[in-house]
Amino acid sequence: MKEIFAGSSLAFIIFLAVIGINITPFLFVAMAGGILYFFWQTQGHIKLNEIGTGEKKNYLVTFEDIGGQDVAVNELKEALQFIIKSDEIKKMGIRPLKGVLLVGPPGTGKTLLAKAAASYTSSVFIAVSGSEFIEMYAGVGAKRIRQLFKDARKKAGSEHSRSAIIFIDELDILGAKRGRHTSHMEYDQTLNQLLVEMDGISHDDNPRILLIGATNRADMLDPALLRPGRFDRHVEVGLPDKTGRMKILDIHTRNKPLGKDVSLEGIARDTFGFSGAHLESLANEAAILAMRENSETIETRHFAEAMDKVIMGEKLERKPSTAEIERVSIHESGHALMSEILEPGSVSSLTIVPRGRALGFMRRSPQDDQYLYTREELENQIMVTLAGAAAEEINFGNRSTGAKNDFDQAWNVAKQIVETGLSSLGVVNGSDIPRDALYKECQKIIRELDRKTSEILKERRGQLTSIAQLLLEEETINRNRFIQLL
Secondary structure, three states, X not given: OHHHHHHHHXXXXXXXXXXXXXXXXXXXXXXXXXXXXXXXXXXXXXXXXXXXXXXXXXXXXXXXXXXXXXXHHHHHHHHOHHHHOHHHHHHXXXXXXXXXXXXXXXXXXXXXXXXXXXXXXXXXXXXXXXXXXXXXXXXXXXXXXXXXHHHHHHHHHHOOOOEEEEEEEOHHHHOEOOOOOOOOOHHHHHHHHHXXXXXXXXXXXXXXXXXXXXXXXXXXXXXXXXXXXXEEEEEEOOOOOHHHHHHHHHHHOOOOOEOOOOOHHHHHHHOOOOOHHHHHHHHHHHHHHHHHOXXXXXXXXXXXXXHHHHHHOOEOOOOOOHHHHHHHHHHHHHHHHHHHXXXXXXXXXXXXXXXXXXXXXEEEOOOOOOOOOOHHHHHXXXXXXXXXXHHHHHHHOOOOHHHHHHXXXXXXXXXXXXXXXXXXXXXXXXXXXXXXXXXXXHHHHHHHHHHHHHHHHHHOHHHHHHHHHHHHHHOEEEHHHHHHHO
8 A cells, every 4th residue: 555655646747747737746745744753763663562560550460370380380480580689690790691592382381471471570671573563665674673672761760660571572584584585675674673782782781681482383483593692591481281281271260150070180181282372262251151051150061172172173053954964973983982982091982063164073081191102002093093094984985075184194193103113114214205105104004003993992892882872872972981981
């Protein structure tokens, strides 16, 4: 719109000159408008989300409000000592830290950690996003960087604070490796200005400035930004473990009336791979479901329903045909039966209620968080994913397209077996394996496990049919009902 307006205005002025009208007043107005626009751009137009000092406001986030990130909290607290104990650090001749980089998946609490750091150090807090510095006009981003640091010092002075924390979210947008944008030097100029401002941070500054950046793509950042003397500390903010998930759930359920049957430990066990944001959404959705039923407390069934909603999405209004429902029930029963055979206690629930893009779903509940796997454990995963299609073939004599995602998962796990040196190919480099060799080895693994899966399900065909029949009647089966049936 800016370019269209500028071009149209210029064409209009030229048209007036051609037809003999005095254009001097128009030129004067255009020049005045250009000057005003220049000063407007210089201000940066960055929305500074001031949080204030920890002593003045009592609604700030503190480290006690963040669960499941004990290691990250301890690392960050250590990095903040140069603000809290500045005199001691100066006496020891320690160079102050200029930047702390928070790296981790979305929803793990990077922004909360930055806010808690401001509260912990009683600092002025200014939050911006990396995308706010990028414009099509060269030099605008660099001006905004200068204005950001200037505003941080000004606000700290007005709040009588000795320190200010600048938080830049999505730092990879602003700090991507230079040279990637060959047609636009604005990115590189903005990053260069950020480097200059960080180099200008000194221990004797009043107020002291600490820059905290957050990203989930640290591999994209420019090396000059990551070197010591700029972002000195890199804090990993990963997905929480079971104990961490319990703490997060406890934080987000403090203000909610929980039923006597609710076990936060059980919910934490069932939510392996959930981030803090997922867990907050889970607790909120469970409360919404309880309110819809006019229930005075939030029961376990509400959390189970909310878990399915967070994972798969909202229930769909469309109803599959009777033949499709029967096939889905057999498919999900195959997954559940095979999972319980290979890993007793792993089945949490199964349903044929359509959600998102899935017509059915079997939710597993691992007993403990697991990060390392043997070949046998990986093969068990493949067998569980193949069991749905195998159950269809046993019951109907053919398979359907509903197993596509299962096959994709099975193939990825088979590739993991090969690339981690657990296959008959031995120790290999994943990038150097010929495509034909990788394909044949994965096909060999899956073909053998598919045969083994079908044999096991044929031996348990009676149980498979019983589970599918009950699933058709009740649509959703929880673990207790599933075990009673077995």
